[in-house]
Amino acid sequence: MRRAVVTGIGVLCAIGRNLAEFRESLRIGRDGASPLHNPEPGGAPWNMRFTVAGQVREFNATDHFDPKAADMLDRFAQFAVIAGREAVRNSGIEWTPELRESAAIVTGSCIGGQSTEDKGFVEVYRRGRPRPHPMTIPKTMANAGASALAMEFGVTGPSFTVATACASSNHAIGIASNMVRSGMCDVVLAGGSEATFSEGVLLAWEAMRVVSPTVCRPFSKDRNGMMLGEGAAMLVIESLQHAQARGARPLAEIAGFGMSSDAHHVTQPSAEGASRAIARALADAQLPPHAIGYVNAHGTGTTVNDATETRAIHLAFGDHAPRLAVSSTKSMHGHTLGAAGAIESAATILSLRDSFLPPTIHYSEPDPECDLDYVPNESRGWDGEYAISNSFAFGGLNAVLALRRLP
């Protein structure tokens, strides 16, 4: 099987408008929380049970797109294109007609353009308009990000979107890496994007009571829920031969990918299901558990997730679990839903390439049910070769990536 490597990354989220800012934030443990605000110009203030969020602040679409193009894309698709541009730029890829024809795009999104849909339905249901805007359907579709990226770069190969809730972009990156490893494609642009913040969506999250009314503290005994976030990350994934032939320096290798389904409960996670995905990622990478040094956790900050994920790590790693470093970067950028896997893969690749472990911030108190090393509050150096990044979705669908440092 061929080897799949990452040669370019683009990121946009609450703790960074680009890869360099994102890396610096991870290193210093920057808190991306800010007072929850309605990004709609002139929009009424939101009144929710939660008051902070990991929003992308001071974002003007027209700084990135001409006004007509900006109108055609929901915020989540705009995020995908902006991250995709940075990833392609950083990779140094030059688009030839042959590459455009063979390259692929695989994106993940949980909710697609629901802020567009929400706005359209407010017009109909609250304002009594006869129908929503004609662009509501194409802006709302979950593949709008993939389609916009294909048009941006003129990519005409296989392109599609994966929707597995909060595991969407880990599934997208895993499938994309398998497309490269199998020989189907030399280059795949893969990742995910999400624009989480519209009133109807937020109230639905509020009703579920999984968002912290105060501060997101993953794995801490006093944790009381997640912080919602938004953003995007895109990776240029290519075969090692293709990267070497053009003189590119890979940032990391995608060494393995594991998936599983809990077949258990729609919202309650299963440690057994999650541990099977971890074990399959290790087996796919042909790695023993003790080869792994760092786990970028799903780590949402809910009571149930963090205890269950800890049990899953114990099940998958056995005696090695206490020697792992485990951190949740969601403590900084929030839970970005369908973009989470991609943003956290980017964090994990940076941790390998730049030899530091991003912290779990706001960690205040050990929990007997969460008894691992969570890299509390401050980043630290490390020189391990392998890390994994976990994503576990509502509906019990799990996806884990095994990543390798390259010299």
Add this chain to the structure above:
Amino acid sequence: MASQPTQTREDSVAERVLKIIADNQKKDVSLVTVESSFEELNIDSMDAVNIVFALENEFNINVPDEEMKNIRSVRDIVEGVGKLVAERPTDGPKAA
């Protein structure tokens, strides 16, 4: 899932709460008592959230997130709702 007010004014708070729990768990109301345990009624944490959502609509109350972790039994729910109903401001909870 969202229960509309279906009870008559003569129903006590407890009776209305038990009806909502029975409705959510798809059980006959005769099987639900103040003494019932969550285990007997197969109430998991998501069910508890769904039940409290229905109770908020039924009684026009607002149950803060922090209160959710104190709910472990039917009795907790009945007593908690009784307290919130007694304290209920005349203008109800915030509009959603």
